[in-house]
Amino acid sequence: MSANALYTDLSGYYDLMCLDIDYQAQSSSIDRLQQIFGNGGNTHLDLACGTGPHVRHFIDLGYQSNGLDLNQPMLDIAQLRCPEAQFSLQNMSEFKIAEPVDLITCFLYSIHYNDGINKLKQCIASVHSALKSQGVFCFNVVDKHKIDNALFVSHTATQENSVFTFRSGWHYSGTGEQQSLQLSIGKTTGEEAQVWHDEHPMVAVSFDELTALLAPYFEVHIFEHDYEKIVPWGQSSGNAIFSCVKI
Numbered sequence: 001m002s003a004n005a006l007y008t009d010l011s012g013y014y015d016l017m018c019l020d021i022d023y024q025a026q027s028s029s030i031d032r033l034q035q036i037f038g039n040g041g042n043t044h045l046d047l048a049c050g051t052g053p054h055v056r057h058f059i060d061l062g063y064q065s066n067g068l069d070l071n072q073p074m075l076d077i078a079q080l081r082c083p084e085a086q087f088s089l090q091n092m093s094e095f096k097i098a099e100p101v102d103l104i105t106c107f108l109y110s111i112h113y114n115d116g117i118n119k120l121k122q123c124i125a126s127v128h129s130a131l132k133s134q135g136v137f138c139f140n141v142v143d144k145h146k147i148d149n150a151l152f153v154s155h156t157a158t159q160e161n162s163v164f165t166f167r168s169g170w171h172y173s174g175t176g177e178q179q180s181l182q183l184s185i186g187k188t189t190g191e192e193a194q195v196w197h198d199e200h201p202m203v204a205v206s207f208d209e210l211t212a213l214l215a216p217y218f219e220v221h222i223f224e225h226d227y228e229k230i231v232p233w234g235q236s237s238g239n240a241i242f243s244c245v246k247i
């Protein structure tokens with residue numbers, strides 16, 4: 001299957017796959033970071049917004065929130081979920097918006113969808129240009145050196161007469177600037193079983209490398225990957241929330 005199959009042909013299953021994600025807690029947590037570090041404004045853009053769950057929560061929190069994504073089937077679902085928002089079909093590596101905003105987010109490790117370090121650099125520069133003064137850029141990210149290739153997360157969900165099993169894990173060879181996200185979706189309906197496998201190539205980066213890429217544009221704050229409380233990153237965990245204030 002193509003790397004985008006999950007976001008095109010299987011987009012109807014995406015929300016089922018993400019059923020155990022607390023989108024409200026994630027959005028509220030980033031809202032708190034924006035209140036602490038940001039400029040007090042309420043305009044927001046979500047990069048790689050998918051089916052728009054964060055955009056929905058940010059609108060409900062009082063933001064004027066919009067989204068962009070590379071796959072139209074995901075945006076079609078987002079538009080139904082958030083009729084008041086504008087969604088644009090754009091690549092986050094080289095996006096442009098009409099008016100700068102106060103907050104830009106990128107959730108669920110989607111920043112890794114930048115196709116290599118050069119595209120990641122372009123994305124960072126694009127975000128910087130798209131932010132107002134003291135605007136904030138928040139995203140979650142995984143350090144390539146801390147990836148455990150043996151680790152997978154999985155969960156099951158039932159829809160109508162079918163049981164779905166979703167499985168995902170990171171893989172990094174140990175060298176270079178590419179890692180992959182390995183996904184599988186299993187669907188069992190009565191006696192019939194189907195399985196889809198997706199492997200998504202993604203940019204691999206260490207936190208030190210990423211901090212250096214961000215430093216010319218942002219004051220960088222790193223927090224533990226915890227959406228319930230704001231705790232400075234203790235230097236050991238391999239995933240974190242980056243909160244970057246435009247300089």
Ligand SMILES: C[S@@+](CC[C@H](N)C(=O)[O-])C[C@H]1O[C@@H](n2cnc3c(N)ncnc32)[C@H](O)[C@@H]1O
Nearest residue numbers: 007048049050069070071074091092107108113
């Ligand atoms: C894991 S999903 C995350 C969706 C959403 N942020 C969430 O938390 O549910 C990744 C999304 O990134 C989008 N995507 C992949 N590459 C992209 C790119 N270069 N620019 C913009 N969106 C991209 C995919 O279409 C997909 O909707």
